[in-house]
Amino acid sequence: xxxxxxxxxxxxxxxxxxxxxxxxxxxxxxxxxxxxxxxxxxxxxxxxxxxxxxxxxxxxxxxxxxxxxxxxxxxxxxxxxxxxxxxxxxxxxxxxxxxxxxxxxxxxxxxxxxxxxxxxxxxxxxxxxxxxxxxxxxxxxxxxxxxxxxxxxxxxxxxxxxxxxxxxxxxxxxxxxxxxxxxxxxxxxxxxxxxxxxxxxxxxxxxxxxxxxxxxxxxxxxxxxxxxxxxxxxxxxxxxxxxxxxxxxxxxxxxxxxxxxxxx
Numbered sequence: 001x002x003x004x005x006x007x008x009x010x011x012x013x014x015x016x017x018x019x020x021x022x023x024x025x026x027x028x029x030x031x032x033x034x035x036x037x038x039x040x041x042x043x044x045x046x047x048x049x050x051x052x053x054x055x056x057x058x059x060x061x062x063x064x065x066x067x068x069x070x071x072x073x074x075x076x077x078x079x080x081x082x083x084x085x086x087x088x089x090x091x092x093x094x095x096x097x098x099x100x101x102x103x104x105x106x107x108x109x110x111x112x113x114x115x116x117x118x119x120x121x122x123x124x125x126x127x128x129x130x131x132x133x134x135x136x137x138x139x140x141x142x143x144x145x146x147x148x149x150x151x152x153x154x155x156x157x158x159x160x161x162x163x164x165x166x167x168x169x170x171x172x173x174x175x176x177x178x179x180x181x182x183x184x185x186x187x188x189x190x191x192x193x194x195x196x197x198x199x200x201x202x203x204x205x206x207x208x209x210x211x212x213x214x215x216x217x218x219x220x221x222x223x224x225x226x227x228x229x230x231x232x233x234x235x236x237x238x239x240x241x242x243x244x245x246x247x248x249x250x251x252x253x254x255x256x257x258x259x260x261x262x263x264x
Contacts, residue, residue, distance in 0.1 A: 013058040014065070016048050022065050026075075027093035028086070035081040036074060068097040073166045095171065103143035103159055105177035106130060108170075109186055116170045120163035121154065125201035128155050130189045131226070133248055134182075136233035141226055142182055149214055149222035153202070185245060192249035196256070204255055208232065 023030065023044075030044040037043075037060065047053050053061065064071045072094045079087045099105045110126055111118060127143075134142040147155045154160045178186070193201070212224045212232055236242070240250050 013052055013055070014047075014061045016050070018065055019044065019047055019061060022061065025065075025093065025097055026068075026071055026090050028090045032082050032086050032090075036078050038078075067162065067165075068094050069162045069166045072098060072171075073169070091172075095173065098171075099173075099177040101143065101145070102178075102182075103127065103145050103156060105173075106143060106182070106186055107159055107163075108173060109178060109183065110190065111168055112170050112173065113187070113190060116168060118168060119198075120160050120168055122198055122201075123163070123168070124154050124156055124160055125198070125205065126186075126189060126193065127159075128205065129193055130186055132229050132233045133189060133245070134185055135226060135230035136237050137185075137245060137248075138181075139230070142185065146217055146226060147224040147229060149224065153205075188245050188248060193252050196252055200252075200256060203259060204252065207255075207259065 022028070023033065026033075028036070030048065031041050034041055034043045034045075039057070043057075064074075072091075075087070075090060075094060082090070098108075106127060107123055110123055128147065131142055131147075134140060145156050145159075148157050150157055152160075209224070212228050214222055215225050215228070217223050236251060240254055242248055242250055
């Protein structure tokens with residue numbers, strides 16, 4: 001009995017403050033949130049007043065707190081549980097939360113351009129080249145995330161895992177989360193590189209990775225820093241005589257010709 005009691009007490013359940021953060025973050029009321037989750041109407045109210053949720057319910061709420069994409073997907077699937085006003089208010093707040101990091105704004109611009117017909121791993125290649133040409137042409141990052149080194153060979157792992165978990169779907173981005181300059185860059189990379197499939201992208205990426213120095217971030221994770229990517233792609237601009245955004249299509253074409261020559 002003692003060990004059972006200890007096990008229950010050792011489980012870290014979501015706190016009332018964390019539940020309040022969910023309500024504030026997603027602009028959703030206690031009863032509407034309970035309805036979205038398919039729970040009793042007063043469940044969230046009881047938890048806010050001190051009742052302790054089960055491990056299953058606590059984990060569900062923690063996932064919602066930590067993963068706005070998960071909540072957004074649930075919101076769309078169960079929007080009939082809410083009034084139209086409540087749904088729109090929560091949807092707007094959730095989109096703003098998702099787009100706090102510019103990498104998500106870029107990624108979902110890509111998804112929307114593809115009308116959702118694109119896989120999570122393919123998006124990763126576009127993100128890498130969008131970042132690379134932003135650094136090389138404009139001397140500035142388009143998003144803050146570093147290129148991560150991992151066994152899956154996925155540069156931006158967190159975003160990738162979220163898309164794999166929730167699926168790749170379009171977002172109704174009513175607000176402009178990207179500047180016109182950023183949109184132009186993203187669209188030009190899409191136009192220049194979308195002729196090539198994942199295998200070609202992987203071949204180019206493998207070659208580039210072999211020439212880029214691996215370092216560590218502040219958490220000791222292996223990365224290729226933005227500075228390293230910037231330096232390398234400035235050399236690319238010079239090598240292929242790319243002087244403007246409209247000329248970046250030269251790079252994949254000429255690079256693949258070189259790779260074919262090497263492999264002959």
